Amino acid sequence: MTKRYVLVHDENKCIGCQACNVACRSENNVPESVTRIQVRIEGPYGNFPHLHFKYNRVSCEQCENAPCVKVCPTGAAYVNDDGIVSINEKKCVGCLYCVAACPYKVRFINPETRVPDKCDFCKETRLARGEEPACVTVCPTQALVFGDANDMTSEVRKVLDTKNHYQQKVNLGTEPRVYRIPSRKGGIKA
């Protein structure tokens, strides 16, 4: 594995506008009833007048140690050479084991193909052409940074080296490749 694609979501810059969600839908022909990315607006947190919302990106985390790949009985869920967790539609029988096993609940059955679907960083379209994923390109506030973390000169590398960040559910040992820059605002639960 020479590449290690990662995504950084800056929760300070994000405004929850869903431009990424819409761009993903049109880029990947995602059917109306389902979604590959959502940015959930959670909160408000803090106490008046210091209220703020949290912008929680929900999409495949491209886990390095992916539970969905481990449980798939046929090997239809697999990790590609570039580290992107992928699905081989032909081998899949639709047992839903991977959908149930994903701790981030980002796999869903595509109503058209009857096969699990999820974010793949636009690998077959935009990435193949040397472009960035659709969500990264359209983000109006540049809250998303995408790139190869193995490349010492890449922007993601610089961002992750200089900014405080976290990953979700690290305690499960899945090693997600989506990194988040936490909101600077504080507050405790009332």
Place this chain on the structure above:
Amino acid sequence: MNNIWGSMEQYDPVVWNWIIAVYLFMAGLSAGSMLVAIGLKWYKQSRGQPTEGLPVIKAAAVIGPVAICLGMALLVLDLTKPFEFYHILLNYNLTSVMAWGVIALLVYIPLVFVFAALVFEKQVLQYAPWLAGTLKVCRQVENSLNKLIFALGLGVGVYTGFLLSAMISYPILNTAVLPALFLASALSVGSAGNILVATLFFSKKESDCIEQVHRIEYPVAFNEALCLVLLFVGLNFSGPAAQAATAAITTGTWASVFWIGVVGLGLVVPVLASTIAPKAWRHTKGFLITVSCSTILGVLALRHFVVYAGQSYIS
């Protein structure tokens, strides 16, 4: 809800539904009834008693193949691509518990049919005399076959538990107790199923060797109860998400299913029935049928509880 980020429907944490619960029940029933029957056979053989034509063994020869086949049929129909299920027989990812289950079932299913054919040899030969040669060969290796079926039965019973416990983000499921719990409850539903079918169809005297099967019920019920206690006590010490999951037995519909179905019908009724019921009742048909139905419903409730409550709490 109409969020600006879209529908939340696809994020329902309950992915596997009652069909899986019934499949897990059927697999446990089949494996349990085989384990009990073969165990009884060995027990009798070790004391030099005859094992031919025992009602409980006949019952297992019916339940073993029928339950597993019904279960498999449900499982295949529940796939989103049922007509392409053969891929699961061609590709094996050995880190997946399901792949191991497929391998075990692939050997187990034909063997339980052989077991049944040997038990009902006369009837089989009546309809299919051409099987005589094959059955003769099977009869010669019967002892080894039984050992193999016993081992595979244990495998099938345990694998159904591991299947769920491999899902790391559900605290109720992701515990080592689950396979043990499933095996214990497979044994109890197996013996109850054997007693039920034996009393209904095969026994001439009212108490035909049901006694020995009854005797394993205590330790099995004890183990099952112990596993349940361990499961929920363990959750209490495994961090906030797991602790929140203990609400499964205190609030909501699944709490009633747990206390009425799993504990009441599955454990309390059978144990009380065999301790305080007057001796005169114990071998009457009605009593045996009622008690075994109660155990069977209890285990069915347990599978549903584990599948639904298990997936409702995510860490």
